[in-house]
Amino acid sequence: MPVSPEQPAAAVPTSVEPTIEGTPAPSDDVSTLSIPSGENTIPASVDTPAEQVAPIQPAAPVETPTPASPTNDAGSSAALNEVPPTVPVMTNSVPAAIPSVVPPAGNVPTMQSVNGAIGSTPAATPAWNEIADALEGSGKKKSKLKIPLIIGAILIGLLLVGGAVWTIISLNASKSNSALIYVKDKDLMLTAGKSEPVKAVKNWLDLDDNTKDEYLNLSYFSDDDSTEFSILGEGIGHWIKFNKNGSRMFYLGKVRDDGTANLYYNDPAKMAKSKKEDVDQGERVASNISIGANKYAPFQITESGDRVLYFKNYDEKEYSGSLYINDLKEEKLVDNDVHGYYFISKDESMVMYTKATDSDSYSYDLFIKSLDGKSDRVKIDSEVSYVVNYSDDFKKIYYVKNNGDLDDLNYNSLYLKEEGKDKQKLIADFTTIESSDSNGVFYFTRTNENKTKLADLVDDDLADSDLKITEPHYSDFEYEYTYDAWGYEYTSTEVDYDKYYEAYDIYMDKLDRDSLRSSLKEEEISTTSKQLFFYSEGKEKELVDNIGWVNFADVANKSVIYSKANTDKGPVGKIKISEIKSIYDARDHFEGDSSEMESKGRYIILNGGLEQEMTGEAEGYYGFQFSLDGKKLYYMEGDLSKSSGTLVVSDALDGKLGNRKVIDENVDQYRILDGVIWYYKDVKDGKGELATYSDGKKTKIAFDVQIGNTAIYPEDNTVLYIADYNTKRHMGSLYSKHGQGESVKINDDVSFYNYDKGNHLFYITDYSVSKKSGDLWEYRGKNEKKLIDNSVETMLPLRFGYIF
DSSP states (O other): OBSSOOOOOBOOOOSOSSOEEOOOOOOTTOOOOOBOOOEESSOOOSSSOGGGSOSSOOOOTTOOOOOOOTTOTTTOOOGGGOOOOSSOOOTTOOOOSOOOOOSOOOOOOOEEOTTSOOEEOOOSOOOHHHHHHHHHTOOOOOOOOOOOOOOOTTOOOOEEETTEEEOOOOOOOOOSSOEEEEEETTEEEEEETTSOOEEEETTTTOOOHHHHHHHTEEEEEOTTSOOEEEEEOGGGGGGEEEOTTSSOEEEEESOOTTSEEEEEEEOHHHHHHOBTTBOOOOEEEEEEEETTSOTTOSEEEOTTSSOEEEEEEEETTTTEEEEEEEOSSOEEEEEEEEEEEEEEOTTSSEEEEEEESOTTOSOEEEEEEETTSSSOOEEEEEEEOEEEEEOTTSSEEEEEEEOSOTTOTTOEEEEEEETTSOOEEEEEEESEEEEEOTTSOEEEEEEEEEEEEGGGGEEOTTHHHHHTOOOOOGGGGEEEEEEEETTEEEEEEEEOHHHHHHHHHHHHHHHHHHHHHHHHHHOEEEEEEEEEEEEETTEEEEEEEEEEEEEEEETTTTEEEEEEOOGGGSSOSOEEGGGOSSHHHHHHHHHHHHHHHSOEEEEEEOTTOOEEEOOSSOSOEEEEEEOTTSSEEEEEESOTTSSOEEEEEEEEETTEEEEEEEEEEEEEEEEEETTEEEEEEEEETTEEEEEEEETTEEEEEEEEEETTOOEEEGGGTEEEEEEEEETTTTEEEEEEEETTSOOEEEEEEEEEEEEOSTTOEEEEEEEETTTTEEEEEEEOSTTOEEEEEEEEEEEOOSSOOEEO
16 A cells, blocks of 8 residues: 555546535646536535535535646645645545535545555645655755645545545655655654654654544455454644745654644754664754644644744634734734634745634624734625635635525625625625636536426326215114024114124225315425536626536636436326325435436536537446546546446547547546546456556556555656555555566565655565554565664655555
8 A cells, every 4th residue: 555645536426326426636638727516416405505614614525626737717726735635535436515616626645545545635745855855864956856835735635436435646756765754653753765764753652542543543344344443644644734845844643532632843863873772852843732623734834934823722623713823923813713624825925814703603793804913804704605716925815705594595606805895796696616727717506496396297087976975873773683693683783893893994095085185285306407507797698598407617728517406307297196105205206306307417617618528338427537637538438327438539629529449348437638648447356457548558567456546746757556455455466667678576464555756665565453563664676675664653754655
């Protein structure tokens, strides 16, 4: 299992419909700043609007947005902007009702567990080459670390595909002298090059089990789901951050079971000189910070490491606390009652945050404030539902407010607050934003609702006969009975109880139908359809009326894919009253028909052109992803109830889709990096064939590869993967493939691996689930291996690659 962040793949569903698919997976092929919608094969619920959950939060795992370029207004945030998902990422489930907060996800480091199922977020990008210099004691100036901007701190796009969690990350390193941080016997250890491991922090993880389970551990079940076990997740990366040049390492210490901890920083060079029995704790920055405010980013640092942001006195029930900034000399209050998520401007001079005005409300006051403390906070607006997008300097902020009427399907309005100007309502009375960018371009929908009385949909075929049914009485069923006794004839009046009770049952059924008739006159059934709009340059344009739902939208390519509402399958015709027993029977019947209504075909508008139906023999289309230049569209065809389909590519030229070409069949999932398509096919029990497609040529990489254990490093033309994976022991054979060369087996029985540029590769073998540790090795190429340490629990990532 790679100790590295996970990377979104193009969506390929592995569960039966309904399912939720992701939008184009970010890659080096993608430079747009837009936020495409997630592929939704089932419409979002209007009963519990997503916008009513929390403000300025990461979007639901249903979306895998396109990453921003450095010029992207919305996403080009500094290292402070590493804000993770609002809920822990779990396999085989998609958290619902999380607001669609944009701008796009970006390069937020995440790490992966042994099963490739849980993502976590260490926020800083450690300058590993600088740390290695300190540990080697060379004192020489090494090549600079090439680090892209940490983009998209607002949200992490998550996509659950086949039990794997995908997130977005990319980090380049330029040096082969690798420094490594790992955990052994509760101590935080450092090692690099030829130096022996040194103890960085003694008893760093001397925590009770409850605290570990709450903040760090990952839980799994055995194959038969009978035994639960846990391992120390790479979530420890949330607790350690490095500034850009690697001169300061910030970390949490003295973590307490009440969710508070102390925050320290230290100089890696000093730590390298320390002895195992003489560990320098470092400088304490703050005490009692609240790590429960954001488990994925309990504190944030600037790139230079001269300032830190964190919460104190955080109330996890109210989701708010006191936000502080610390310049390593003095702690200053930013504001009280701040919601647990905040944004930092690209130049790290401003913070944007929300304050809840009412604990029972889902609207908030939105503020921005200078981090230098020289100016007062500025209120953007009140009763804000969520932030949609913003420029990197906060001079433009797009946000949503609603009218508070949850019965109104179009209760949202979009506003723009531009510096020095009054707020402006851009779009009124809409349902959802499907895609946006920071230049004020949006795809959005409005919902039309039609209501019909159930009585109008039911044929009362028993009306006439029920009018003839009256209440039975005993006298109606009396008869004369004559019998002989002792030579005498007697006559008595008897009641035929069998016939009476039969008539009584018929009468009661009639009364039930009378009650049903009254209820049918009162009850209504609703059917909905949507209108799709495009907004740009202050004008909105209706594109399509009567759609079912939007499958994919991307303002960068001015392209949208959707399904139309099939009104022919709506609540038409009538059901007989003799066929139902209650209004629930009628409602279930017609609402079932209504759900079928939203399943008519796939339609596409390319490059702002005309509507075109995606015709073909396929039962479904999903997993859409554009090439960088927008001239090709990749997608899957097949039955959504199956885990695999056909991967195809079509030209998207002059607003038309054509020249369809099959790449491969029985494909489980795919992603695109630097123009190369990586995919799995013939997957069974989580294992399949790993292959690539480039320039019209398919190449088989390996068979029996475990999904979620593959790490791709395009800048090195290197891929690492695990084959022959044993799901009970959670280990397999680690292989490395460079360029066009043959795959090289690194080692058997590998559970974790950690890659740096060149041949430097660390991995853990013989991992014991009961002991929660294994042997740490370093691979130096040409079968040269070195045992670093024993009883190692986990390690922090050296570099971040694309995992799938």
